[in-house]
Amino acid sequence: MSAGMSMELSFDKKAHLLERLAFVRQYAAWVKRTPDAEWSRQQAALIDSFIENARNMPLSKENYLRIVDRRKRAEQHD
Amino acid sequence: MMPENMEIDTPGRMINFSEKQITLLDRFVLDFIQVLEQQTPYVIVSGYVAILFGRSRGTEDVDILVPRLEKARFAALHDALLSEGYEFLNAEDTGGLYEMLTGKMGIRVAKKGQFIPNIELKFFKDDIDQSVFQSRVDVVLPDAHVYISPIEVQIAYKVWLGSPKDIEDALFLFEIFRQHLNQELLKKQMTAFHVSGDEYGIIL
Numbered sequence A: 001m002s003a004g005m006s007m008e009l010s011f012d013k014k015a016h017l018l019e020r021l022a023f024v025r026q027y028a029a030w031v032k033r034t035p036d037a038e039w040s041r042q043q044a045a046l047i048d049s050f051i052e053n054a055r056n057m058p059l060s061k062e063n064y065l066r067i068v069d070r071r072k073r074a075e076q077h078d
Numbered sequence B: 001m002m003p004e005n006m007e008i009d010t011p012g013r014m015i016n017f018s019e020k021q022i023t024l025l026d027r028f029v030l031d032f033i034q035v036l037e038q039q040t041p042y043v044i045v046s047g048y049v050a051i052l053f054g055r056s057r058g059t060e061d062v063d064i065l066v067p068r069l070e071k072a073r074f075a076a077l078h079d080a081l082l083s084e085g086y087e088f089l090n091a092e093d094t095g096g097l098y099e100m101l102t103g104k105m106g107i108r109v110a111k112k113g114q115f116i117p118n119i120e121l122k123f124f125k126d127d128i129d130q131s132v133f134q135s136r137v138d139v140v141l142p143d144a145h146v147y148i149s150p151i152e153v154q155i156a157y158k159v160w161l162g163s164p165k166d167i168e169d170a171l172f173l174f175e176i177f178r179q180h181l182n183q184e185l186l187k188k189q190m191t192a193f194h195v196s197g198d199e200y201g202i203i204l
Helices: A003-033 A036-055 A061-077 B024-036 B047-052 B071-083 B094-102 B127-134 B151-161 B164-180 B183-192
Strands: B014-016 B043-045 B061-066 B086-088 B107-111 B118-123 B137-141 B144-148
Touching (some): A036 B024, A061 B107, B024 B047, B024 B071, B043 B047, B047 B061, B047 B151, B061 B127, B071 B086, B094 B107, B151 B164
Parallel strands (some): B061 B118
């Protein structure tokens, strides 16, 4: 990878993070002004579907642990 | 949620959250804690803390710290979990799991036949874990309660972890609890972790 391309990628990464952080700020403001029962109902729909999908994942626990281990090692090297 | 709806007592050690809808993830955590608490006190740390307060993301695992248990006490916890329908994902027997814990590694527990969500259980590994436990915050939910790490520690810890997901968690907690944070404690934690949140808008 050229130095120019690497700089461009790191700029994209930074811009993407800032964009995400702006979203997080807006979302937190919405959570704060919305009754607990309402935001948590919407959050539950998202989290529950994530859990339901994960439960149907055709993975053995050995493979799952291998993936987790690999991911942790990759994060340490980032 | 806050500051309008949520009640926080003055030292910030209890958060009353009685209108929250319980998710499948919350239910998994609450059921696990019911078994865990019979053998040991605990504190929940990391990503689940942000999710509990509304962060819109899923997670595979929930990190729970417990004081170092005697081997017999751990064996009792192990047996209680198995009899309640949990399994340990690590391919170890009781002795092996205990060795992992004393070797500062986490062990993973899930409902039998499912590996997501799972609990990553660890013994305290240093003074930071110990102090997180000592100042744990009681969160009162509709039909139960959980103990979590102080929010200030979580913010600093997440900034220190430094992945985009962790920075987002830190900022989310900062924004949600902004008016209630102990600024001195947050500053102290940021210094302890040798981090600054300035570039992400986590400004003290």
